[in-house]
Amino acid sequence: MHIAFTTRLPDEGLTRLSEHTLYVPIEEADILVSTFDQPVTAEMIASAPKLRLIANFGVGYNNIDLNACRERGIRVTNTPQPVIEPTAELAFALMIAVARRVAEFDRSLRDGKCQPMAVMNNLSHSLYGKTLGIIGLGRIGQALARRAVASGMNIIYHNRHRLPEPIEAQFGAEYVDFQTLLQDSDYVSLNLPYTPEVHHLIGLQEISMMRRTAYLINTARGAHVDEQALIHALQNGLIAGAALDVYEHEPQISPELLSLPNVVLSPHTGTGTWEGRIAMCHNVEDNILAYLNNEYDKMNIVL
Helix, strand or coil, rough: CEECCCCCHHHHHHHHHHCCCEEHHHHHHEEEEEECCCECCCCHHHCCCHHHHHHHHCCCCCCCCHHHHHHHHEEEEEECCCHHHHHHHHHHHHHHHHCCHHHHHHHHHHHCCCCCCCCCCCCCCCCCCCEEEEEECCHHHHHHHHHEEEEEECCEEEEECCHHHHHHHHHEEEEECCHHHHHHCCEEEEEECHHHCCCCCCCCHHHHHHCCEEEEEEEECCHEHHHHHHHHHHHHCCCEEEECCCCCCCCCCCCCHHHCEEEECCCCCCCCCEEEHHHHHHHHHHHHHHCCCCHHCCCECCC
């Protein structure tokens, strides 16, 4: 079996595929391992006449032209399980960083511009006792909620459908409508998949519903947020700050975001730990080997 890759991945995570030919040109591939940072276009798919499976390295698959895959009968899989804890971990870290002004204080100390160390200087905000509104209380959202509850936060959430009561009870989570979540949250975290229906889910109208003391956290997809509206809101004090791992026009980042002191930025690294990358490789292996063995019930099938 010939397997192409859009990105070189750690060899130690792919040992179970050693009997197959790896890193062939896509034109020769039976299987393609794709990554979120590389689009898989209809043209690429058309150039690979033997292609039967695209094993995506990541949970999001909007990098792949699914219509082209559907027309060719090409299966598509993803790796949802390994991304849960690393992404939730980063979302929580970003929330702490923006609330406690960690990056801002680090920059000001290094630049020699920090206020003197005194009782009423360099104040920030706590997470304890505050309300975290999670938009998308799926697996990543629940992993974030677990961390937030351990820090003394209250959880409200909004999904398309309310979750079963036992899941809500784990986190003491209250289901609310979208507008109520925006109005009642001290921190709003986006943890939902991207689809065209939720493009610019957060625009100027939605941001205007939020508290001026609230923070927006986005580790999902950049296009969930109208970035220019967010910049306007941050520049004009409509919300207190934002912490972002994803951007609307990646890999470009709006210059205004780079200059705003009340923004914490991360380079789309929600799943970016060594442990996470190896685990994702293993999940890719699982999907490929299950496909080759016709064990479709063991695959993380997208299409």
